[in-house]
Amino acid sequence: MIVETLVLHASDFIEWLDASGPLGIARRSVDAQSLEVRLSQAPADLKLIHKPAGTALWRREPQELLRAVDGEANADDLVPPVEPLYPVQGEVRDPAGVFLPRRFAFNAGRRAGHRLRLFRSALGTRFGKAGGLHGRTTLDDGTPVPWALLELRVTPPLADPIDFVALSDAHGEFRLSLERLPALTKDAPADSYPGVLKLRAATDGGDPDMLPAVSVRTTGGAPFKAQLTVGVAPGRVATLTSPGRDAVVLKFA
Template structure:
């Protein structure tokens, strides 16, 4: 009796890593939600398909030149190491949109370079509903663009990116926290890993914002294409690159904010540099 062993060689083109960009920078965790990913119909490369696993999407390609084939069947027999080696692939650009049917993460568009298992990383930001807040250590507000003469009311800064930098006086350590506003410009930044004791010992903090003024609220944004804005408390007219964040102790709780009244959600105005 003659036995044959056939080896199927199939290699992925690349693997996209979806990361949670909300909260403390440098501590991004994989996004484990079941995401909806739609690729652009006008991609320069054809024959691309995705398979999804928690936190990643694997890219498969069916149409490549013979010298770059990542999927092929060898002749009967055990494949040698050289036959199983991954061919070099011409890099390409991948475009698309990603959304979370569960609503815990904001939707976004993306453009990333792929090929040769370069493992691109794409950040998603939590929605207001999906954000986990600390009762004593969070910062929230609303963002809108400076009202123009031809506008009846100021437009919300939909999907703007908000960054909070906290510098601790006692240790000299610096921490950065990120969040994304919703379609109405409302944002919540969870300030995790900082105890009330750390903050009461003294700190300085500044807020900065990136946005895209051409971005309509009903369209998917691309956070990576947003640019820095100047920011001011609503009505003050004093714009700067950053805005100072203050702390106030009331009822044995420490609140971060822009005004003395802790019950008020501050409205901030943005304009281009």
């Protein structure tokens, strides 16, 4: 005989995802227990519970999130209460240094799942048989641009485009693995695949999921454009730069 049922409702849930490298594949979850999360804005009663699958957001208010039901709970007893939306902002860090720190911000209170991307550091990025790209993001005067998001689309012949993503670190340095990029065939007409690079960045860093697009230095009469055309050679590790420069050079609007 069940005398009482304790009903607990989490406010929201965060799933931390390993987002670096190729897109369009199932993302691997990062163990939340290995991360440090610091909140800069949140309700005073909010508590974070870290588990391997993610981070649960628990609150004491409203009281209906935690209540005792006489006897066995039925379907109506398990319906979560209406909870007003509340803002959550903070920063997540990986003490092991495999993933770069990042800021985040979202509205919670609807028991929703928030999937937040984490990007690998130079330490955490490994180049396999497909090769990879490395380099720095800077301004025209050489000043590093930290926390810039690089989005690279590579189009192998007779195949669908493959999208890759990486984030530069606090010094503007990045490493991008070309995992899953197919190797060149023996009769390939060229020794590289055409690629297009776009970037997002902000003067103060910020949430990588909210960064605005920036211009990148290319060649020609209008040196800064929305994208940079590059050749990507599978199986090789190469430095990615703007033409005639030693870095990928950006310009804010």
